[in-house]
Amino acid sequence: MIDFELSEEQRLIQATARDFAREVLQPQARNRDRDQLFPAAELRRLAALGLLGVNVPQSLGGSEAGAVAYALAMMELASGCAATTVAVAVTNMVSEIIVKYGSEAQQHEHVPRLQNGEHVCGAFALSEPHTGSDAAALKTSAARVGDGWIVNGSKQWITSGDHSGVLVVWARTSPAGGARGLSAFLVKAGTPGLFIGKHEDKMGLRGSTTVPLTFEDMKLPADALLGREGDGFKIAMEALDGGRIGVASQAYGIGRAALQAATSYARERKAFGNPLAEFQAIQWMLADSATELEAARLLVLRGAWLKEHGQPFTREASMGKVYASEAAWRACDRALQIHGGNGYVREYDVERHLRDVRVTRIYEGTSEVQRIVIARTLLREFGIQ
Amino acid sequence: MDFRLSDEQRLIRDTARDFATREVLPRAAAIDKEHRFPQELVAQMSSLGFMGIAVPEEYGGAGMDHVSYVLAMEEISRACASTGVIMSVQNSLVGDPLCKFGTEEQKRQWLPRLAKGEIIGCFALSEPDAGSDAAAQKTVARLHGDEWVIEGVKNFITNGPESQVCILFTMNDPSKGHRGITAFVLPMDAKGVRCGPPDDKLGIRGSHSCQIFLEEVRLSKTCLLGEVGQGFKVAMSTLDGGRIGIAAQALGIARAALEDAVRYSGDRKTFGKPLWQHQAIQFKLADMATELDAARLLTWRAAQLKDLGQRHSTESAMAKVFAAEVANRAAKEAVQILGGYGYVTEYPVERHFRDAKITEIYEGTSEVQRIVIASSLLKS
Numbered sequence: 087m088i089d090f091e092l093s094e095e096q097r098l099i100q101a102t103a104r105d106f107a108r109e110v111l112q113p114q115a116r117n118r119d120r121d122q123l124f125p126a127a128e129l130r131r132l133a134a135l136g137l138l139g140v141n142v143p144q145s146l147g148g149s150e151a152g153a154v155a156y157a158l159a160m161m162e163l164a165s166g167c168a169a170t171t172v173a174v175a176v177t178n179m180v181s182e183i184i185v186k187y188g189s190e191a192q193q194h195e196h197v198p199r200l201q202n203g204e205h206v207c208g209a210f211a212l213s214e215p216h217t218g219s220d221a222a223a224l225k226t227s228a229a230r231v232g233d234g235w236i237v238n239g240s241k242q243w244i245t246s247g248d249h250s251g252v253l254v255v256w257a258r259t260s261p262a263g264g265a266r267g268l269s270a271f272l273v274k275a276g277t278p279g280l281f282i283g284k285h286e287d288k289m290g291l292r293g294s295t296t297v298p299l300t301f302e303d304m305k306l307p308a309d310a311l312l313g314r315e316g317d318g319f320k321i322a323m324e325a326l327d328g329g330r331i332g333v334a335s336q337a338y339g340i341g342r343a344a345l346q347a348a349t350s351y352a353r354e355r356k357a358f359g360n361p362l363a364e365f366q367a368i369q370w371m372l373a374d375s376a377t378e379l380e381a382a383r384l385l386v387l388r389g390a391w392l393k394e395h396g397q398p399f400t401r402e403a404s405m406g407k408v409y410a411s412e413a414a415w416r417a418c419d420r421a422l423q424i425h426g427g428n429g430y431v432r433e434y435d436v437e438r439h440l441r442d443v444r445v446t447r448i449y450e451g452t453s454e455v456q457r458i459v460i461a462r463t464l465l466r467e468f469g470i471q
Numbered sequence: 472m473d474f475r476l477s478d479e480q481r482l483i484r485d486t487a488r489d490f491a492t493r494e495v496l497p498r499a500a501a502i503d504k505e506h507r508f509p510q511e512l513v514a515q516m517s518s519l520g521f522m523g524i525a526v527p528e529e530y531g532g533a534g535m536d537h538v539s540y541v542l543a544m545e546e547i548s549r550a551c552a553s554t555g556v557i558m559s560v561q562n563s564l565v566g567d568p569l570c571k572f573g574t575e576e577q578k579r580q581w582l583p584r585l586a587k588g589e590i591i592g593c594f595a596l597s598e599p600d601a602g603s604d605a606a607a608q609k610t611v612a613r614l615h616g617d618e619w620v621i622e623g624v625k626n627f628i629t630n631g632p633e634s635q636v637c638i639l640f641t642m643n644d645p646s647k648g649h650r651g652i653t654a655f656v657l658p659m660d661a662k663g664v665r666c667g668p669p670d671d672k673l674g675i676r677g678s679h680s681c682q683i684f685l686e687e688v689r690l691s692k693t694c695l696l697g698e699v700g701q702g703f704k705v706a707m708s709t710l711d712g713g714r715i716g717i718a719a720q721a722l723g724i725a726r727a728a729l730e731d732a733v734r735y736s737g738d739r740k741t742f743g744k745p746l747w748q749h750q751a752i753q754f755k756l757a758d759m760a761t762e763l764d765a766a767r768l769l770t771w772r773a774a775q776l777k778d779l780g781q782r783h784s785t786e787s788a789m790a791k792v793f794a795a796e797v798a799n800r801a802a803k804e805a806v807q808i809l810g811g812y813g814y815v816t817e818y819p820v821e822r823h824f825r826d827a828k829i830t831e832i833y834e835g836t837s838e839v840q841r842i843v844i845a846s847s848l849l850k851s
Contacts, residue, residue, distance in 0.1 A: 087477035088538045090772045091779075096472065154472055349848055369845035376848050377769075377789040384768035385761070391474045405761040454754075461753035464760050468730075470737035470747055 090384070096155045102135055103159040107166025115167040118293035119438050122285075124249060125170040125293055126206060132174055133203035137163070139181045141394075146185060146193055147201030153328070157335040157390040161383070164339025165346075168442035169293030171339065173207045173246045175332035180208030180254055183325045184272070187313035192272060196252050205251025210329075211241040211273075211299055212256045212322055218243075219455045221256075221322060222265040226301060228257035235259075235271065235306040237279070241299040243449070248282045248297050251275050254325075255301075256318050268318030271310045279304030290441030328393060329450045330403040334386040334410035337446035338379060341414025344439040345375045348421035351428075368424055375417035382410035401463040408456035411446035418443045476542070483539045486519060487546035495550035502553055502677035503822050506669070508633055509677055512554050517588025521547070521558055526566045531583030537712070537774040541719035545767075548723025549730075552826035553677030555723055559716035560630050561585060564834075565592030568638055568709040569656070572697040577656055581636055590635035594713075595625035595657075595683055596706050602626075603839045605640070605706060606649035610685060612641035619643075619655070619690045621663075625683040629833070632666050632679045634659050638709070639685075640702050652702030655694045663688035674825030711784050712777060713834045714791035718770040721794035721830040725766065728798070728805035728823045729759045735809050735818075752808060759801045766794035785847040792840035795830035802827040 092100065110128060118125065132138055140156035142148025149155070156178060164171040181200045184193055199205040217224045226239025237257050247253065253273045260267035273280060283298035313321055349372055352363040362368045386406040392399035418440040422429035429436045447453045465471055476484065495512055502509050516522055524540040526532020533539075540562060548555030566585055569578055584590045601607040610623025621641055628637070637657040644651035657664065667682035697705045733756060736746040746752050769790040776783035802824040806813035813820045831837045 087473055087475065087480065088771050088775055089473040090775055092472055353849065363845075363849050366842075369849075370841050372848055373792075373841035373844035376844055377793050380772075380786075380789055381765035381769055381793055384772060385765050387472065388474050388764075388768060391472055402764075405764055408757075409761050409765055457754045457757035458750075460757035460760055461747075464733065464756055465737070465747055465753075468733050468737060470733070470745075 092158070095151055096158055099140060099149070099151050099155040100158040100162060103137060103162035106132070106135060106137075107162050111163065111166030111170055115169070115293075116432070116435065116438065118167060118169055120432065122292045124295055125167070125173065126249065128170050129173060129177075129207055130203040133201060136201075137174060138177045138203070138207075139197070139201045140178060142178070142181045142185055142197060142201065146197040148181065148197070153331065153390040153394040154387060157331055157386055160332050160335035161339040161342070164336040165343040167293065168336060168340050168439075169291045171336050172291055172294045173249075175329070175336060176210050176245050177207040179325055179329045179332060180210055180252065182328060183254055183270075183321060184312070186324075187270070187317070187321055188272070189309070191309065192312065196272065199251060206249045207246045207251070209244050209247045209250035209253040210325070211244050211247065211253050213241065213243045215240060215242045215298070219452055222268070222319060224256060224258065224268065226255070226257040228259050228269060228271065228306070230259075233308050235308070235310065237271070237301040237304040237306060239301050243286070244297050244299055246295055247299055248285075248295050253299075254312065256322055259315050259318075265319035266316055268322070269315050270312040270318045270321045271306055272312050273304070273306065273310065277304055277306070288445075290438070290444055326450055327400050327403045330407040330456070331386060331390050331393065333446050333450045334382070334389070334403075334406040337411040337414040337443055338382050338386060340439050340443040340446070341375070341379050341382070341410070341417035344414075344418040344421035344436055344443075345372065345379060347434070347436050347439070348372060348375070348424045351425055362424065371420040371424060375420055378413035379417055382406070382413040385409050401460055404451070404456040404459040407451065408453045408460070411443070412453060414443045415447060479535065480539050480542055483524075483535065484542040484546060487521070487543040490515065490519060491546045491550035495547060495554055499551035499554075500816070500819060500822070502551060504816070506676045506679075508679055509551070509554050509557070513557060513588055513591070516547070516554075516558060517586075520586075522561045522588040523566050523582065523586025524562055526570060526582055526586045530570070530578050531586040532566070533586070536778045537715065538771055538778060541715060541722075541770050541774045544716055544719035545722045545726065548720040549726045550723075551677065552720060552724050552823075553675045555720040556675055556678045557591075557630060559713070559720055560594060561592055563713040563716040564594035564709055565636065565638055567712045568654070568696065568705055571708065572654070572705050573656070574693070576693065577696070581656065585636070591630050591633040592636045592638070593628050593630040593634040594638045594709070595628045595631075596640045597626045597628070599624060599626045599682075603836055606652065606703065608640060608642040608652055610641045612643040612653055612655070614643075617692060619692070619694070621655070621685045621688040621690065623685050625685070627670065627680050627833070628683050629678055629680045631681040631683055632669055637683070638696060640706055643699065647700065649703040650700050652706070653699050654696040654702040654705040655690055656696050657688070657690065657694065661688050661690065673828055674822070675829055707784075710834055711787045714787040714840070715770060715773045715777065717830055717834045718766070718773070718787070718790040718794040721791075721798035721827065722763065722767050722770060724823050724827045724830065725759070725763045725794070725798040725801040728801040728820060728827070729756070729763060731818070731820050731823070732756065732759070732805040732808045735812070746808065755804045755808060759804055762797040763801065766790070766797040769793050785844055788835070788840040788843040791835065792837045792844070795827075795837060798827040798830055
């Protein structure tokens with residue numbers, strides 16, 4: 087029966103994340119952005135709170151609270167500091183991938199370490215310099231040599247790639263073109279042949295690191311293979327369906343922070359003798375942001391709920407992602423506009439929100455890719471393909 | 472949290488969908504063209520329980536929740552938005568305030584016949600000079616001995632020409648502003664009540680609206696709905712529910728636009744390939760589908776809050792403004808996707824375009840909804 091009320095456990099996770107965001111993340115967010123500080127200490131504390139594996143079994147050190155609770159936690163954390171949240175999102179995602187596809191040995195080796203902070207965080211290495219949206223075209227190769235694999239190639243835009251104890255790396259294991267020739271591997275930090283490049287200088291999420299990776303004859307043991315040979319594309323797409331829920335939640339959290347900042351600014355700031363809040367032009371902006379963010383929240387939670395209940399959720403995750411990222415973008419833009427000149431300077435948070443939220447329309451599948459996914463599934467439903 | 476329909480909710484949706492596809496859809500174009508009130512559909516909907524979905528069974532209703540109501544509203548409106556609004560007024564604007572504010576006697580007198588569709592009801596708040604600004608009412612109610620005497624003109628009253636009963640709003644003390652408003656249950660056959668000719672409208676042409684002239688209409692005190700001076704509260708509380716119904720009507724129109732556009736894009740070829748293979752078209756369809764789902768969730772959320780007996784003014788306003796604007800964008804894009812065929816009455820999308828517009832206006836314009844949302848945001 088249709089019910090939008092949260093369970094006790096979901097409320098608890100939400101409150102934990104909200105308190106941590108307010109007390110720990112938010113006060114440091116401006117400095118983290120300005121000085122590009124990686125949130126290593128915060129990630130350890132988030133590990134202790136169980137927020138690095140909200141949807142990971144307790145037997146492997148996670149919170150086992152489900153995908154809805156995960157989305158709720160991400161929304162709260164992102165409203166405090168978006169840069170910290172992206173490392174949290176990738177760590178949750180990598181943990182879930184290993185839980186789902188890893189052997190028992192792989193699960194026990196990596197998941198508890200991702201959960202207790204020993205690995206610091208996880209990384210997801212799919213994109214390459216010339217392959218973003220079109221993942222099936224990736225070129226990094228893994229050749230079977232003796233008992234193991236030799237990997238050559240390069241990756242681009244790898245979030246937390248320099249801090250992660252374990253990375254999931256996609257490579258081509260068969261010359262067969264396209265999606266079927268891809269496999270996924272678990273790569274430990276410090277593996278010889280793994281080289282980490284220079285940090286990207288990004289517009290936003292500046293407290294999160296983004297690096298290119300190069301593999302030069304990187305040797306991996308046979309048991310580094312995640313899932314079966316040739317399963318790589320499927321693993322990536324499934325992980326991204328879930329990852330999109332995380333990014334959508336992140337976008338929502340940033341948008342909500344911007345709306346809150348704009349609402350309090352509108353109450354305090356006066357123009358023409360009245361608080362901004364009394365001008366209908368400003369009220370309209372606030373009303374639109376609030377409505378669109380609420381719509382985004384419900385779309386995102388529906389995607390998470392379907393995932394949690396083992397139902398198909400590809401289309402719903404894409405809808406949540408494209409809608410939330412664009413609604414949050416509009417909310418940040420309106421918040422900046424309401425702040426006027428103050429919105430344009432770093433003394434206030436809204437310019438950071440605008441810079442931080444911009445990437446949510448790009449990573450884990452651009453808005454354009456989401457629209458292709460939505461249109462394709464819609465047309466299929468009508469027997470058109 | 473649960474995004475599944477209950478068995479009962481699924482049943483009513485499927486029943487409504489089946490009825491709408493079989494009986495309503497084939498008649499929709501003619502209803503629009505002929506400005507015809509679909510009497511036979513109203514009778515059929517009544518026997519399905521759709522004219523009093525949330526009215527308790529003891530008063531002859533179906534006794535279901537408001538989520539069920541919006542599910543049925545979407546299905547009926549998907550086929551014919553005119554039929555949808557007739558149903559919405561009967562449920563939200565007449566049945567609902569009678570259930571909530573009516574005396575036992577008023578409930579027994581009106582609800583069973585309304586729920587069975589034996590009579591039609593209307594809701595008369597708007598006036599020629601008072602729309603969004605409902606507190607500017609000029610219709611006067613004065614107490615003369617034991618009777619209220621009412622004088623005034625009401626405007627744009629949906630279902631007015633067909634109604635036997637009216638939820639009427641009057642001003643009995645202009646010095647008190649909105650606290651001077653009083654509501655009545657007006658039998659339309661009372662002496663001095665006269666309907667003007669039906670309005671000639673852009674859309675929802677099968678639903679009739681008209682002016683209602685009230686000339687020295689005398690009502691006994693038993694016709695008061697709620698307390699004297701409580702009328703504004705009756706109106707606002709009723710509209711909080713009504714907006715959910717109109718949001719659901721907008722969902723139906725948006726879905727009709729989307730489905731018609733998708734089908735057309737599968738058939739029509741341009742530049743050597745079907746329309747749907749062009750990304751420009753795919754992206755329009757993707758946005759229509761995404762926004763429709765978002766609008767539906769907002770609408771269900773408001774309906775669930777109403778079922779839980781919680782405050783839902785903000786959520787209703789969000790659902791209403793969002794769904795109405797989604798319906799208008801969807802209808803506009805559907806016309807665009809069909810090109811010239813979208814502009815002629817041979818295809819239904821020009822009707823969707825015309826029907827969609829009213830959802831941004833009645834039961835609180837989009838501007839009024841934004842005021843409601845902003846003020847709740849600024850208060851919190």
